[in-house]
Amino acid sequence: MGVKAWLSKYMAAYVHGKQQHWVQHPLEAQQNIFKSIISQARQTAFGRDHHFGTIKTHADFVKAVPVRDYEGLSSYFNRIKEGEKDITWPGKPIYLAKTSGTTSGTKYIPITKDSIPNHINGARNALLDYIHETGNSKFLDGKLIFLSGSPVLEEVGGIKTGRLSGIVNHHVPGYLRTNQMPSYETNCIEDWEHKLDEIIEETIEQNMTLISGIPPWVQMYFDKLMRQTGKQIKDIFPNFSLFVYGGVNFEPYRKKMFESIGRHVDSIETFPASEGFFAYQNEQKDRGLLLLLDAGIFYEFIPVEEYFNENPTRLTIGEVELDKNYALVISSNAGLWGYSIGDTVKFTSLKPYKVIVSGRIKHFISAFGEHVIGEEVEKAMQQTMQKFPTAELVEFTVAPFVSSGEGESYHEWLIEFSKVPGNLPDFEKELNAQLQKQNSYYDDLITGNILADLKVRVLPLGTFRNYMKSQGKLGGQNKVPRLSNDRNLAEGLIEVAKL
Known part of the structure; x- marks a missing residue:
């Protein structure tokens, strides 16, 4: 010593x-x-x-x-x-x-x-x-x-x-x-x-x-x-x-x-x-x-x-x-x-x-009064990942997708995996169930058919990194917001993923 x-x-x-x-x-x-x-x-x-x-x-x-x-x-x-x-x-x-x-x-x-x-x-x-x-x-x-x-x-x-x-x-x-x-x-x-x-x-x-x-x-x-x-x-x-x-x-x-x-x-x-x-x-x-x-x-x-x-x-x-x-x-x-x-x-x-x-x-989703917060989406993801042990997560964020049709709006989870779950529909279903457990308001909106079940959009490997680079926020102490009440971040990631 x-x-x-x-x-x-x-x-x-x-x-x-x-x-x-x-x-x-x-x-x-x-x-x-x-x-x-x-x-x-x-x-x-x-x-x-x-x-x-x-x-x-x-x-x-x-x-x-x-x-x-x-x-x-x-x-x-x-x-x-x-x-x-x-x-x-x-x-x-x-x-x-x-x-x-x-x-x-x-x-x-x-x-x-x-x-x-x-x-x-x-x-x-x-x-x-x-x-x-x-x-x-x-x-x-x-x-x-x-x-x-x-x-x-x-x-x-x-x-x-x-x-x-x-x-x-x-x-x-x-x-x-x-x-x-x-x-x-x-x-x-x-x-x-x-x-x-x-x-x-x-x-x-x-x-x-x-x-x-x-x-x-x-x-x-x-x-x-x-x-x-x-x-x-x-x-x-x-x-x-x-x-x-x-x-x-x-x-x-x-x-x-x-x-x-x-x-x-x-x-x-x-x-x-x-x-x-x-x-x-x-x-x-x-x-x-x-x-x-x-x-x-x-x-x-x-x-x-x-x-x-x-x-x-x-x-x-x-x-x-x-x-x-x-x-x-x-x-x-x-x-x-x-x-x-x-x-x-x-x-x-x-x-x-x-x-x-x-x-x-200020990081929450409440497009329909659900007031979902960061702790809840992270716990939902953690519980879901435990049931899909072969999947590997890199980064994710959540945003609302608001539709004019009744029961057609949903939460969109933009996720980057290093190993994608073998059965993505089952992963989506489990993630939705876990979020319902975490937030009773979200559960009420889902069971009342006001919100549709969440949807996962799998982003290509490197999307979050490239997005942060495009914003001048690559590395150091910068971090991606886990969720937001608008689609600004989501659309920015989708745009980068298309490049």
Whole structure:
């Protein structure tokens, strides 16, 4: 065992022990965060506009600060981009995280001196908790790859600006930099296909022990490695033992990925975003993600069914229930206030507080009042794939197909397989039945002959990749929406498939 692996066990024990105070006193931790950030932002433009000086309780905050998304706060963010200081947080942000939002176009999310530790420590502690639980630290002696965006930063309003993964790359601890792959030069390549070729060239002969990234892009890396060598990943990287991922639900990709690897490896799911690092999996046998309640973020939770109400209920951590879908709203030391990040979560544990990411609040299908969400289509697909073990899924999305004829409208599932199910009609039938189990409104519409059974459109291999490339969103942290309430994405994929 190398020095890094040996020392990490002591660091892991220290961090785990330090966590226990806020894990065991979650309400106190959140109340302390609430008081601290309100106090620090009192003299900012936002704080004055929203009377922070009079806010003492959460009820006061709810009255003073409405829930808004990026567009709702854009007047403040635009002032930050123009170089003004003391707008939503004291001083100026040290970074702007540039992200192509699925609903907002390009967004510029502030990252402050106070909030950057949340991003860095969240990722670090996910690894340290894993080491503390499993005792496995040998991966720190090998090479670690983080498939991420370019670390090249531009300036907007005098503030360094770039992709979150590129920004975080500048803060990788020095003791890991000698292990980190790919090289800085390769990481700076913007074109994903060229970058992937260079990554493979640099890593194919290395002792890769940890691989991290969004599952579909990691799978692309694996596919290219296997084509080039004719080997499975376990034979290319025999010491590969830990996969770290986030950004999308892993379940639709799990089967193919582990078949590509050729054996089981441990994995850690994380819940990062440009707005903050919210949670990570801290136990291998529990898929729930530990919600970080002492990291500069104050959380609110809106029951999904109330989200679009004029005055939705805004719950604090002590008021949530198990197995209910909530829209996640944050206020933080990044200068985000009553900010709806767009994700929905469901609590799997209240001691400690653990969540799963269940979908996107604006990603749903409700052309006929069914309100089908991401979690439901992913579970339906997962259950169906288990009954068709020879099929291999690459990617999928779902869109409504609305017809003027009664009972002729349906949900269209656009699916790319690496191995198509042997009996596609049976696959469609099973997928439809599984979705009926997941969503009672959908079931009512099907049994009432208002909606026809779903239809699967099999797309040629490479369609999703080519579509993302055509949109300038190939690789990095980009991901395909799992479902949408219009046909824009569906028609774009169909058009690409015809080329």
